[in-house]
Amino acid sequence: TQLLEQSPQFLSIQEGENLTVYCNSSSVFSSLQWYRQEPGEGPVLLVTVVTGGEVKKLKRLTFQFGDARKDSSLHITAAQPGDTGLYLCAGEGWDNYGQNFVFGPGTRLSVLP
């Protein structure tokens, strides 16, 4: 079974600070996605990365897919309280049993005003 680890598990920072969260696996994924989940709601897709080494930017968020397609990072510049939430990475791949979709446990971010 493919597994995804995320670090840190919890992160509390002041408004305006920069931060990076990581998503790591020993498995190769055909694509990797980042979601943000707020309390009482379902996860919302932020970005999908497909190519090894790919970098995507979404306003103050920068996403990178590792060259070997086993890991990814999310960097937030000048964090704001609205960035508070649970950040989930999800890897998509195929194994002997078919399509496989696995989520990491998440990084819970709190941005204090």
Next chain:
Amino acid sequence: EAQVTQNPRYLITVTGKKLTVTCSQNMNHEYMSWYRQDPGLGLRQIYYSMNVEVTDKGDVPEGYKVSRKEKRNFPLILESPSPNQTSLYFCASSPSTISSYEQYFGPGTRLTVT
């Protein structure tokens, strides 16, 4: 509005009483999936469906059933719920492009089994 809907949003039931959680999407997506989310364990896939009449087990299918008779609906059935199925459940759908399965999630169903 393009969305995934789930019903009910909250459910408290007793052990052994059959229940169904409905899921419907209005985006004409082929791929649909059910997850449960538990503290410390993250989201785990229960079942998924690549298209009508095609369903497959995910990582934690025991105790659950699904059906996909229509493209828009993907109900989750618990024939005999047990307390260890107390969880937050999410339905998701995806347009399933060749390169990736970008999923759109419903608002969740919080189930408590006593």
